[in-house]
Amino acid sequence: MKQILHIISSANGQSSVSIQLGNAIIEKIRQTYPGSVIKERNLLENPLPHLEEAHITSFFTPPEYRTPENLEAIIHSDEVIKEIKEADILVIGAPMYNFGIHSTLKTWIDHLIRVGLTFKYDDKGNQQGLIEGKKVYLALVSGAVYSEGPMRPADHVEPYLKTILSFIGLSDITSFRVEGLAIQGLKDTAFQKAIESICIS
Numbered sequence: 001m002k003q004i005l006h007i008i009s010s011a012n013g014q015s016s017v018s019i020q021l022g023n024a025i026i027e028k029i030r031q032t033y034p035g036s037v038i039k040e041r042n043l044l045e046n047p048l049p050h051l052e053e054a055h056i057t058s059f060f061t062p063p064e065y066r067t068p069e070n071l072e073a074i075i076h077s078d079e080v081i082k083e084i085k086e087a088d089i090l091v092i093g094a095p096m097y098n099f100g101i102h103s104t105l106k107t108w109i110d111h112l113i114r115v116g117l118t119f120k121y122d123d124k125g126n127q128q129g130l131i132e133g134k135k136v137y138l139a140l141v142s143g144a145v146y147s148e149g150p151m152r153p154a155d156h157v158e159p160y161l162k163t164i165l166s167f168i169g170l171s172d173i174t175s176f177r178v179e180g181l182a183i184q185g186l187k188d189t190a191f192q193k194a195i196e197s198i199c200i201s
């Protein structure tokens with residue numbers, strides 16, 4: 001039995017392919033770990049505020065000196081970090097928009113990366129992630145093909161997510177892709193192909 005956190009960042013509502021892929025991954029996780037509990041964070045339905053001065057001021061104010069305004073500003077970040085800490089497995093839906101992630105997912109990341117809480121520098125100045133022992137599955141969706149071929153260098157979704165998640169210690173990452181949704185000859189089989197590739201380790 002695992003605690004699964006499903007992060008949704010599609011702007012396509014109910015027709016979202018990344019939500020369907022994320023749900024298919026979760027279904028396979030549940031077959032492997034019966035009784036698993038799922039928590040969903042839909043970043044489009046409940047968007048987090050963009051990072052502003054008030055958030056950053058609060059991040060860098062020691063807890064004992066935080067004013068009521070500082071405490072108000074830090075609520076979202078604390079919630080995001082608490083959710084991650086409570087989860088055993090993360091399923092992150094990341095559709096490609098303009099070669100990158102949706103801005104709501106970027107904002108979620110901006111609230112997640114906190115010195116002293118999700119990463120730190122040791123005495124020698126070495127960076128260390130503080131979120132450990134969790135599995136991450138990425139549900140990646142795109143109109144073109146990025147896993148191989150000429151468009152590969154234009155993928156700013158998977159490399160970015162792997163870099164930033166590993167930075168805080170989430171380095172056990174497996175990706176599943178529905179790709180080629182805009183390409184004749186690929187789009188009709190892309191989803192089924194992705195579903196068949198899902199393997200829970």
Ligand SMILES: Cc1cc2nc3c(=O)[nH]c(=O)nc-3n(C[C@H](O)[C@H](O)[C@H](O)COP(=O)(O)O)c2cc1C
Pocket residue numbers: 010011012015016017018019095096097098099100141142143144145181
């Ligand atoms: C505004 C917008 C920008 C997009 N940009 C890209 C892109 O840069 N590259 C790509 O391969 N597909 C792109 N797509 C296609 C989406 O990745 C595709 O529609 C996917 O299904 C979106 O996932 P979702 O259904 O979960 O929202 C874009 C789609 C939209 C609506």
